[in-house]
Amino acid sequence: MINHELSRSQNIQWQNIEVSSESRACIKNQKACCIWLTGLSGSGKSTIANLLEKKLHALGKHSYILDGDNVRHGLNQDLGFTESDRVENIRRVSEVASLMIDAGLIVIVSFISPFESDRALARQRIGGNRFYETYIQTSLDECEKRDPKGLYKKARSGDIKNFTGIDSPYEAPSNASLVINTMDESPEMAVDTIFGLLRTNGNIS
Amino acid sequence: MINHELSRSQNIQWQNIEVSSESRACIKNQKACCIWLTGLSGSGKSTIANLLEKKLHALGKHSYILDGDNVRHGLNQDLGFTESDRVENIRRVSEVASLMIDAGLIVIVSFISPFESDRALARQRIGGNRFYETYIQTSLDECEKRDPKGLYKKARSGDIKNFTGIDSPYEAPSNASLVINTMDESPEMAVDTIFGLLRTNGNIS
Numbered sequence: 044m045i046n047h048e049l050s051r052s053q054n055i056q057w058q059n060i061e062v063s064s065e066s067r068a069c070i071k072n073q074k075a076c077c078i079w080l081t082g083l084s085g086s087g088k089s090t091i092a093n094l095l096e097k098k099l100h101a102l103g104k105h106s107y108i109l110d111g112d113n114v115r116h117g118l119n120q121d122l123g124f125t126e127s128d129r130v131e132n133i134r135r136v137s138e139v140a141s142l143m144i145d146a147g148l149i150v151i152v153s154f155i156s157p158f159e160s161d162r163a164l165a166r167q168r169i170g171g172n173r174f175y176e177t178y179i180q181t182s183l184d185e186c187e188k189r190d191p192k193g194l195y196k197k198a199r200s201g202d203i204k205n206f207t208g209i210d211s212p213y214e215a216p217s218n219a220s221l222v223i224n225t226m227d228e229s230p231e232m233a234v235d236t237i238f239g240l241l242r243t244n245g246n247i248s
Numbered sequence: 249m250i251n252h253e254l255s256r257s258q259n260i261q262w263q264n265i266e267v268s269s270e271s272r273a274c275i276k277n278q279k280a281c282c283i284w285l286t287g288l289s290g291s292g293k294s295t296i297a298n299l300l301e302k303k304l305h306a307l308g309k310h311s312y313i314l315d316g317d318n319v320r321h322g323l324n325q326d327l328g329f330t331e332s333d334r335v336e337n338i339r340r341v342s343e344v345a346s347l348m349i350d351a352g353l354i355v356i357v358s359f360i361s362p363f364e365s366d367r368a369l370a371r372q373r374i375g376g377n378r379f380y381e382t383y384i385q386t387s388l389d390e391c392e393k394r395d396p397k398g399l400y401k402k403a404r405s406g407d408i409k410n411f412t413g414i415d416s417p418y419e420a421p422s423n424a425s426l427v428i429n430t431m432d433e434s435p436e437m438a439v440d441t442i443f444g445l446l447r448t449n450g451n452i453s
Contacts, residue, residue, distance in 0.1 A: 062298075062305045070308050071276075093267075100267045103275050105310070107351040118343035121336075131326075138323035139344055146312040146353060 067147030071105045074246045075144040077169050078237060081156045081216060082179030083208045084194055085186035087225040087233075091179065092153040095234045099149060104247055106149040109136055111156075124205055133161040137168040144173060149246060157213040175220040175240060179233075183208045185226055272352030276310045279451045280349040282374050283442060286361045286421060287384030288413045289399055290391035292430040292438070296384065297358040300439045304354060309452055311354040314341055316361075329410055338366040342373040349378060354451060362418040380425040380445060384438075388413045390431055 068075045078095070080088040092108050099106045115122070119135055122128040133156060143150045156162050166174045186208065187195040198206035205211040216222075221240055223233045241247045273280045283300070285293040297313050304311045320327070324340055327333040338361060348355045361367050371379045391413065392400040403411035410416040421427075426445055428438045446452045 062301045062311075066305065067310065067312070070305070070310065096267045100271065100275070105272065105275065105352070106267075107272070107347070109347070117346065118340060135323060135340075139347065141322065142312070142314070142344065143348070143351065146348065146351075147310070148351060 064145045064147055067145075069147075071103070071147060072248065073104050073147070073149060074173075074244075075147050075149060076173040076175060076241070076244070076246045077140045077144060077150045077152060078175050078177055078241075079152045079154070079156070079162065079165060079169075080177050080179055081154065081162060081219075082181060083183060083186045083213055084155055084206075085189045085191055086179040086181035087230065088153040088155075088179050090230050091223070091225075091233045091237075092151045094230050095151055095237055098234055098238070099247070102247065104149060105147065106151055107143055108151045108153060109140060109143075111154040114139075129158075130161060130164070133165055134168070137165040140165075141169055144169065149241070155207050155213075157207045157211065159214045159217065162216065175237075175244075176216050176218070177221040177223065177237065178216045178219040179225060180215070180222050181225045269350045269352055272350075274352075276308070276352060277453065278309050278352070278354060279378075279449075280352050280354060281378040281380060281446070281449070281451045282345045282349060282355045282357060283380050283382055283446075284357045284359070284361070284367065284370060284374075285382050285384055286359065286367060286424075287386060288388060288391045288418055289360055289411075290394045290396055291384040291386035292435065293358040293360075293384050295435050296428070296430075296438045296442075297356045299435050300356055300442055303439055303443070304452070307452070309354060310352065311356055312348055313356045313358060314345060314348075316359040319344075334363075335366060335369070338370055339373070342370040345370075346374055349374065354446070360412050360418075362412045362416065364419045364422065367421065380442075380449075381421050381423070382426040382428065382442065383421045383424040384430060385420070385427050386430045 064075060080092060082088050089110065096106050096108055114136060118139065119132050122132050136152060136154065140150045140152055162176060190196060194203060194206065197203045198209040207213050221236060223236060225233065269280060285297060287293050294315065301311050301313055319341060324337050327337050341357060341359065345355045345357055367381060371381065395401060399408060399411065402408045403414040412418050426441060428441060430438065
Protein backbone atom coordinates (compact mmCIF):
# COMPACT_ATOMS: atom_id res chain seq x y z
CA MET A 44 0.00 0.00 0.00
CA ILE A 45 1.45 3.30 -1.07
CA ASN A 46 1.14 6.00 1.56
CA HIS A 47 -0.17 9.13 0.06
CA GLU A 48 -0.77 12.59 1.40
CA LEU A 49 -4.32 12.74 2.69
CA SER A 50 -4.67 9.01 2.20
CA ARG A 51 -6.59 7.29 4.92
CA SER A 52 -6.38 3.72 3.82
CA GLN A 53 -6.39 2.71 7.47
CA ASN A 54 -9.98 3.87 7.48
CA ILE A 55 -10.95 1.99 4.35
CA GLN A 56 -12.52 -1.27 5.29
CA TRP A 57 -12.95 -4.24 3.00
CA GLN A 58 -16.57 -4.62 1.97
CA ASN A 59 -17.80 -8.17 2.08
CA ILE A 60 -19.50 -8.99 -1.17
CA GLU A 61 -21.73 -11.99 -0.89
CA VAL A 62 -21.90 -13.39 -4.40
CA SER A 63 -18.51 -15.01 -4.98
CA SER A 64 -16.25 -15.25 -8.00
CA GLU A 65 -16.95 -18.97 -8.10
CA SER A 66 -20.70 -18.56 -8.05
CA ARG A 67 -20.52 -15.91 -10.76
CA ALA A 68 -18.36 -18.16 -12.94
CA CYS A 69 -20.50 -21.16 -12.12
CA ILE A 70 -23.63 -19.77 -13.80
CA LYS A 71 -21.52 -19.78 -16.95
CA ASN A 72 -20.11 -23.24 -16.45
CA GLN A 73 -16.54 -22.02 -16.43
CA LYS A 74 -13.67 -21.33 -14.06
CA ALA A 75 -12.36 -17.79 -14.41
CA CYS A 76 -8.72 -17.21 -15.39
CA CYS A 77 -6.39 -14.95 -17.33
CA ILE A 78 -4.72 -15.91 -20.60
CA TRP A 79 -1.88 -13.43 -20.87
CA LEU A 80 -0.63 -13.19 -24.46
CA THR A 81 2.85 -11.67 -24.73
CA GLY A 82 4.92 -11.16 -27.87
CA LEU A 83 6.28 -8.63 -30.30
CA SER A 84 4.08 -6.18 -32.17
CA GLY A 85 2.78 -8.07 -35.19
CA SER A 86 3.39 -11.47 -33.62
CA GLY A 87 -0.29 -12.38 -33.92
CA LYS A 88 -1.60 -11.72 -30.40
CA SER A 89 -4.73 -9.84 -31.50
CA THR A 90 -5.58 -12.37 -34.21
CA ILE A 91 -5.31 -15.22 -31.73
CA ALA A 92 -7.17 -13.28 -29.00
CA ASN A 93 -10.07 -12.57 -31.34
CA LEU A 94 -10.31 -16.12 -32.63
CA LEU A 95 -10.08 -17.47 -29.07
CA GLU A 96 -12.90 -15.20 -27.91
CA LYS A 97 -15.07 -16.13 -30.90
CA LYS A 98 -14.63 -19.81 -30.18
CA LEU A 99 -15.31 -19.37 -26.44
CA HIS A 100 -18.36 -17.27 -27.23
CA ALA A 101 -19.70 -19.92 -29.59
CA LEU A 102 -19.61 -22.34 -26.66
CA GLY A 103 -21.53 -19.87 -24.46
CA LYS A 104 -18.41 -19.10 -22.42
CA HIS A 105 -17.96 -15.59 -21.17
CA SER A 106 -14.67 -13.91 -21.94
CA TYR A 107 -13.26 -10.45 -22.45
CA ILE A 108 -10.21 -9.12 -24.28
CA LEU A 109 -8.04 -6.46 -22.63
CA ASP A 110 -6.00 -5.14 -25.52
CA GLY A 111 -2.93 -2.98 -24.99
CA ASP A 112 -3.86 -0.37 -27.57
CA ASN A 113 -7.50 -0.14 -26.51
CA VAL A 114 -6.70 0.19 -22.80
CA ARG A 115 -4.27 2.99 -23.62
CA HIS A 116 -7.16 4.89 -25.19
CA GLY A 117 -9.21 4.71 -21.98
CA LEU A 118 -8.13 3.69 -18.49
CA ASN A 119 -4.44 4.27 -19.21
CA GLN A 120 -4.70 7.30 -21.47
CA ASP A 121 -2.76 9.35 -18.90
CA LEU A 122 0.27 7.05 -19.21
CA GLY A 123 3.20 7.33 -21.60
CA PHE A 124 6.13 5.02 -22.17
CA THR A 125 8.54 6.04 -19.43
CA GLU A 126 9.83 3.33 -17.12
CA SER A 127 7.39 4.19 -14.32
CA ASP A 128 4.43 4.62 -16.65
CA ARG A 129 5.15 1.25 -18.24
CA VAL A 130 5.06 -0.44 -14.82
CA GLU A 131 1.86 1.43 -13.91
CA ASN A 132 0.32 0.39 -17.26
CA ILE A 133 0.82 -3.27 -16.44
CA ARG A 134 -0.19 -2.80 -12.78
CA ARG A 135 -3.56 -1.30 -13.72
CA VAL A 136 -4.24 -3.94 -16.35
CA SER A 137 -3.45 -6.64 -13.80
CA GLU A 138 -5.86 -5.04 -11.33
CA VAL A 139 -8.61 -4.84 -13.94
CA ALA A 140 -7.96 -8.45 -14.99
CA SER A 141 -8.25 -9.43 -11.31
CA LEU A 142 -11.58 -7.64 -10.95
CA MET A 143 -12.86 -9.33 -14.12
CA ILE A 144 -11.71 -12.74 -12.90
CA ASP A 145 -13.53 -11.97 -9.67
CA ALA A 146 -16.54 -11.25 -11.89
CA GLY A 147 -16.21 -14.79 -13.27
CA LEU A 148 -14.77 -14.03 -16.70
CA ILE A 149 -12.11 -15.69 -18.79
CA VAL A 150 -9.89 -12.67 -19.41
CA ILE A 151 -7.66 -12.56 -22.46
CA VAL A 152 -4.89 -9.98 -22.07
CA SER A 153 -3.17 -9.03 -25.31
CA PHE A 154 -0.19 -6.88 -24.37
CA ILE A 155 3.35 -6.82 -25.80
CA SER A 156 4.50 -6.76 -22.14
CA PRO A 157 8.18 -7.12 -23.10
CA PHE A 158 9.71 -7.26 -19.62
CA GLU A 159 9.87 -10.36 -17.46
CA SER A 160 9.63 -8.29 -14.27
CA ASP A 161 6.35 -6.67 -15.38
CA ARG A 162 4.85 -10.04 -16.25
CA ALA A 163 6.01 -11.41 -12.90
CA LEU A 164 4.13 -8.58 -11.18
CA ALA A 165 1.02 -9.41 -13.20
CA ARG A 166 1.33 -13.08 -12.25
CA GLN A 167 1.71 -12.17 -8.61
CA ARG A 168 -1.26 -9.80 -8.64
CA ILE A 169 -3.57 -12.13 -10.54
CA GLY A 170 -2.42 -15.33 -8.83
CA GLY A 171 -0.23 -18.00 -10.38
CA ASN A 172 -2.93 -20.68 -10.46
CA ARG A 173 -5.16 -18.62 -12.72
CA PHE A 174 -2.52 -16.87 -14.81
CA TYR A 175 -1.50 -18.55 -18.07
CA GLU A 176 1.45 -16.76 -19.60
CA THR A 177 1.28 -17.52 -23.30
CA TYR A 178 4.25 -16.56 -25.42
CA ILE A 179 3.35 -15.77 -29.01
CA GLN A 180 6.75 -16.57 -30.45
CA THR A 181 7.22 -14.99 -33.85
CA SER A 182 10.64 -13.93 -35.08
CA LEU A 183 11.41 -10.25 -35.41
CA ASP A 184 12.07 -10.82 -39.13
CA GLU A 185 8.62 -12.26 -39.59
CA CYS A 186 6.91 -9.52 -37.52
CA GLU A 187 8.75 -6.87 -39.49
CA LYS A 188 7.72 -8.51 -42.76
CA ARG A 189 4.04 -8.54 -41.64
CA ASP A 190 4.19 -5.02 -40.11
CA PRO A 191 0.37 -4.80 -40.04
CA LYS A 192 0.33 -1.28 -38.62
CA GLY A 193 3.42 0.07 -40.38
CA LEU A 194 5.09 0.61 -37.01
CA TYR A 195 8.35 -1.25 -37.73
CA LYS A 196 8.89 0.97 -40.75
CA LYS A 197 8.45 4.03 -38.54
CA ALA A 198 10.72 2.56 -35.86
CA ARG A 199 13.47 1.78 -38.42
CA SER A 200 13.29 5.30 -39.79
CA GLY A 201 13.50 6.73 -36.27
CA ASP A 202 9.96 8.14 -36.23
CA ILE A 203 9.17 5.99 -33.20
CA LYS A 204 11.67 5.63 -30.37
CA ASN A 205 11.91 2.79 -27.84
CA PHE A 206 10.08 0.36 -30.07
CA THR A 207 10.14 -3.21 -28.78
CA GLY A 208 12.42 -5.40 -30.89
CA ILE A 209 14.15 -2.45 -32.57
CA ASP A 210 15.64 -0.15 -29.95
CA SER A 211 13.99 -1.59 -26.85
CA PRO A 212 14.40 -5.22 -25.79
CA TYR A 213 11.85 -8.02 -25.70
CA GLU A 214 12.57 -10.48 -22.92
CA ALA A 215 11.18 -13.86 -23.93
CA PRO A 216 9.32 -15.66 -21.11
CA SER A 217 11.47 -18.26 -19.40
CA ASN A 218 8.58 -20.11 -17.85
CA ALA A 219 5.48 -19.64 -19.99
CA SER A 220 2.45 -21.92 -19.65
CA LEU A 221 2.35 -22.12 -23.44
CA VAL A 222 4.66 -21.20 -26.29
CA ILE A 223 2.98 -20.73 -29.65
CA ASN A 224 5.13 -20.40 -32.73
CA THR A 225 3.00 -18.68 -35.34
CA MET A 226 5.38 -19.58 -38.14
CA ASP A 227 4.58 -23.27 -37.59
CA GLU A 228 1.05 -22.98 -36.23
CA SER A 229 -1.99 -21.32 -37.77
CA PRO A 230 -4.17 -19.12 -35.51
CA GLU A 231 -6.73 -21.95 -35.48
CA MET A 232 -4.07 -24.39 -34.23
CA ALA A 233 -2.95 -21.85 -31.62
CA VAL A 234 -6.50 -21.51 -30.32
CA ASP A 235 -6.85 -25.31 -30.17
CA THR A 236 -3.67 -25.42 -28.08
CA ILE A 237 -5.06 -22.79 -25.68
CA PHE A 238 -8.36 -24.67 -25.50
CA GLY A 239 -6.41 -27.79 -24.52
CA LEU A 240 -4.82 -25.88 -21.64
CA LEU A 241 -8.17 -24.48 -20.49
CA ARG A 242 -9.76 -27.94 -20.60
CA THR A 243 -6.85 -29.58 -18.76
CA ASN A 244 -7.13 -27.02 -15.98
CA GLY A 245 -10.91 -27.25 -15.77
CA ASN A 246 -11.54 -23.66 -16.86
CA ILE A 247 -13.92 -24.98 -19.50
CA SER A 248 -15.32 -28.46 -19.79
CA MET B 249 -6.26 12.55 -24.60
CA ILE B 250 -3.54 13.79 -22.29
CA ASN B 251 -0.23 14.38 -24.04
CA HIS B 252 2.55 12.84 -22.09
CA GLU B 253 6.28 12.82 -22.48
CA LEU B 254 7.22 9.78 -24.53
CA SER B 255 3.55 9.14 -25.29
CA ARG B 256 2.91 8.02 -28.80
CA SER B 257 -0.84 7.72 -28.75
CA GLN B 258 -0.88 8.72 -32.40
CA ASN B 259 0.72 5.34 -33.07
CA ILE B 260 -1.78 3.41 -30.99
CA GLN B 261 -4.44 2.02 -33.24
CA TRP B 262 -7.83 0.77 -32.11
CA GLN B 263 -7.99 -3.01 -32.25
CA ASN B 264 -11.21 -4.31 -33.68
CA ILE B 265 -12.62 -6.92 -31.38
CA GLU B 266 -15.11 -9.11 -33.09
CA VAL B 267 -17.37 -10.37 -30.31
CA SER B 268 -19.51 -7.36 -29.37
CA SER B 269 -20.83 -6.10 -26.05
CA GLU B 270 -24.33 -6.98 -27.22
CA SER B 271 -23.44 -10.54 -28.14
CA ARG B 272 -21.64 -11.01 -24.83
CA ALA B 273 -24.64 -9.71 -22.90
CA CYS B 274 -27.03 -11.67 -25.09
CA ILE B 275 -25.74 -15.07 -23.95
CA LYS B 276 -26.84 -13.95 -20.50
CA ASN B 277 -30.21 -12.62 -21.60
CA GLN B 278 -29.50 -9.15 -20.30
CA LYS B 279 -28.57 -5.69 -21.52
CA ALA B 280 -25.46 -4.34 -19.83
CA CYS B 281 -25.63 -1.14 -17.81
CA CYS B 282 -24.30 0.65 -14.75
CA ILE B 283 -26.29 1.25 -11.59
CA TRP B 284 -24.36 4.02 -9.86
CA LEU B 285 -25.24 4.18 -6.16
CA THR B 286 -24.31 7.49 -4.55
CA GLY B 287 -24.92 8.58 -0.99
CA LEU B 288 -23.34 9.31 2.37
CA SER B 289 -21.20 6.78 4.20
CA GLY B 290 -23.64 4.57 6.10
CA SER B 291 -26.55 5.44 3.82
CA GLY B 292 -27.04 1.79 2.86
CA LYS B 293 -25.28 1.60 -0.53
CA SER B 294 -23.38 -1.62 0.21
CA THR B 295 -26.39 -3.35 1.74
CA ILE B 296 -28.50 -2.51 -1.30
CA ALA B 297 -25.68 -3.40 -3.74
CA ASN B 298 -25.24 -6.82 -2.15
CA LEU B 299 -28.94 -7.60 -2.06
CA LEU B 300 -29.32 -6.42 -5.66
CA GLU B 301 -26.48 -8.65 -6.81
CA LYS B 302 -27.86 -11.65 -4.92
CA LYS B 303 -31.25 -11.20 -6.53
CA LEU B 304 -29.75 -10.74 -10.02
CA HIS B 305 -27.56 -13.78 -9.49
CA ALA B 306 -30.54 -15.90 -8.44
CA LEU B 307 -32.08 -15.09 -11.81
CA GLY B 308 -28.88 -16.15 -13.62
CA LYS B 309 -28.02 -12.54 -14.44
CA HIS B 310 -24.40 -11.57 -14.46
CA SER B 311 -23.43 -8.56 -12.38
CA TYR B 312 -20.45 -7.18 -10.54
CA ILE B 313 -20.07 -4.73 -7.66
CA LEU B 314 -17.37 -2.06 -7.85
CA ASP B 315 -17.14 -0.86 -4.27
CA GLY B 316 -15.32 2.33 -3.32
CA ASP B 317 -13.40 0.81 -0.44
CA ASN B 318 -12.43 -2.35 -2.31
CA VAL B 319 -11.22 -0.49 -5.41
CA ARG B 320 -9.08 1.73 -3.19
CA HIS B 321 -7.31 -1.40 -1.96
CA GLY B 322 -6.37 -2.43 -5.50
CA LEU B 323 -6.55 -0.44 -8.72
CA ASN B 324 -6.66 2.92 -6.93
CA GLN B 325 -4.33 2.16 -4.05
CA ASP B 326 -1.96 4.87 -5.29
CA LEU B 327 -4.63 7.56 -4.89
CA GLY B 328 -5.37 9.66 -1.84
CA PHE B 329 -8.12 12.17 -1.20
CA THR B 330 -6.74 15.33 -2.77
CA GLU B 331 -8.88 17.11 -5.35
CA SER B 332 -7.01 15.64 -8.32
CA ASP B 333 -6.84 12.15 -6.81
CA ARG B 334 -10.55 12.21 -6.15
CA VAL B 335 -11.25 13.03 -9.81
CA GLU B 336 -8.81 10.33 -10.95
CA ASN B 337 -10.47 7.83 -8.59
CA ILE B 338 -13.84 8.37 -10.28
CA ARG B 339 -12.29 8.49 -13.76
CA ARG B 340 -10.67 5.07 -13.35
CA VAL B 341 -13.80 3.52 -11.88
CA SER B 342 -15.81 4.89 -14.80
CA GLU B 343 -13.31 3.38 -17.25
CA VAL B 344 -13.44 0.00 -15.51
CA ALA B 345 -17.26 0.14 -15.43
CA SER B 346 -17.19 0.89 -19.18
CA LEU B 347 -14.95 -2.11 -19.86
CA MET B 348 -17.24 -4.33 -17.77
CA ILE B 349 -20.33 -3.05 -19.58
CA ASP B 350 -18.50 -3.82 -22.82
CA ALA B 351 -18.00 -7.30 -21.37
CA GLY B 352 -21.78 -7.56 -21.05
CA LEU B 353 -22.15 -7.16 -17.28
CA ILE B 354 -24.64 -5.29 -15.13
CA VAL B 355 -22.20 -3.20 -13.10
CA ILE B 356 -23.21 -1.93 -9.66
CA VAL B 357 -20.99 0.95 -8.55
CA SER B 358 -21.17 1.70 -4.84
CA PHE B 359 -19.25 4.93 -4.29
CA ILE B 360 -20.04 7.90 -2.02
CA SER B 361 -19.16 10.07 -5.07
CA PRO B 362 -20.24 13.28 -3.32
CA PHE B 363 -19.64 15.75 -6.15
CA GLU B 364 -22.06 16.37 -9.00
CA SER B 365 -19.21 17.16 -11.39
CA ASP B 366 -17.54 13.79 -10.78
CA ARG B 367 -20.80 11.93 -11.36
CA ALA B 368 -21.36 13.97 -14.52
CA LEU B 369 -17.96 12.80 -15.77
CA ALA B 370 -18.87 9.20 -14.99
CA ARG B 371 -22.18 9.58 -16.82
CA GLN B 372 -20.38 11.05 -19.82
CA ARG B 373 -17.75 8.32 -19.89
CA ILE B 374 -20.18 5.44 -19.41
CA GLY B 375 -22.92 6.87 -21.64
CA GLY B 376 -26.17 8.39 -20.40
CA ASN B 377 -28.41 5.66 -21.81
CA ARG B 378 -26.75 2.97 -19.73
CA PHE B 379 -25.97 4.97 -16.60
CA TYR B 380 -28.56 4.93 -13.83
CA GLU B 381 -27.66 7.40 -11.12
CA THR B 382 -29.33 6.13 -7.97
CA TYR B 383 -29.36 8.40 -4.96
CA ILE B 384 -29.44 6.55 -1.68
CA GLN B 385 -31.02 9.33 0.32
CA THR B 386 -30.49 8.87 4.02
CA SER B 387 -30.24 11.82 6.36
CA LEU B 388 -26.91 12.64 7.93
CA ASP B 389 -28.53 12.18 11.37
CA GLU B 390 -29.58 8.65 10.46
CA CYS B 391 -26.19 7.76 8.89
CA GLU B 392 -24.40 9.08 11.97
CA LYS B 393 -26.71 7.07 14.22
CA ARG B 394 -25.97 3.90 12.23
CA ASP B 395 -22.22 4.64 11.88
CA PRO B 396 -21.48 1.01 10.86
CA LYS B 397 -17.73 1.57 10.56
CA GLY B 398 -17.32 4.08 13.39
CA LEU B 399 -16.12 6.67 10.89
CA TYR B 400 -18.51 9.49 11.87
CA LYS B 401 -17.27 9.24 15.42
CA LYS B 402 -13.69 9.60 14.18
CA ALA B 403 -14.69 12.48 11.90
CA ARG B 404 -16.46 14.33 14.74
CA SER B 405 -13.43 13.93 16.97
CA GLY B 406 -11.16 15.23 14.20
CA ASP B 407 -9.35 11.91 13.67
CA ILE B 408 -10.50 11.93 10.02
CA LYS B 409 -10.44 15.12 7.99
CA ASN B 410 -12.50 15.95 4.90
CA PHE B 411 -15.18 13.46 5.76
CA THR B 412 -18.25 13.71 3.56
CA GLY B 413 -21.19 15.16 5.45
CA ILE B 414 -19.06 16.47 8.32
CA ASP B 415 -16.35 18.76 6.97
CA SER B 416 -16.71 18.01 3.26
CA PRO B 417 -19.95 18.55 1.34
CA TYR B 418 -22.26 16.01 -0.22
CA GLU B 419 -23.97 17.36 -3.31
CA ALA B 420 -27.28 15.58 -3.73
CA PRO B 421 -28.02 14.53 -7.34
CA SER B 422 -30.32 16.96 -9.09
CA ASN B 423 -31.31 14.56 -11.82
CA ALA B 424 -31.04 10.99 -10.53
CA SER B 425 -32.71 8.08 -12.32
CA LEU B 426 -33.91 6.88 -8.92
CA VAL B 427 -34.08 8.31 -5.41
CA ILE B 428 -34.30 5.75 -2.62
CA ASN B 429 -35.09 6.92 0.87
CA THR B 430 -33.86 4.20 3.21
CA MET B 431 -35.76 5.63 6.14
CA ASP B 432 -39.03 4.84 4.36
CA GLU B 433 -37.95 1.86 2.25
CA SER B 434 -36.36 -1.41 3.37
CA PRO B 435 -33.38 -2.72 1.36
CA GLU B 436 -35.76 -5.28 -0.18
CA MET B 437 -38.10 -2.52 -1.34
CA ALA B 438 -35.11 -0.56 -2.71
CA VAL B 439 -33.98 -3.56 -4.74
CA ASP B 440 -37.53 -4.04 -6.07
CA THR B 441 -37.50 -0.41 -7.19
CA ILE B 442 -34.18 -0.89 -9.00
CA PHE B 443 -35.49 -4.10 -10.59
CA GLY B 444 -38.45 -2.09 -11.87
CA LEU B 445 -36.09 0.35 -13.55
CA LEU B 446 -34.00 -2.46 -15.09
CA ARG B 447 -37.14 -4.16 -16.42
CA THR B 448 -38.60 -0.95 -17.81
CA ASN B 449 -35.37 -0.29 -19.69
CA GLY B 450 -35.05 -3.85 -20.95
CA ASN B 451 -31.81 -4.59 -19.07
CA ILE B 452 -33.48 -7.68 -17.66
CA SER B 453 -36.70 -9.29 -18.79
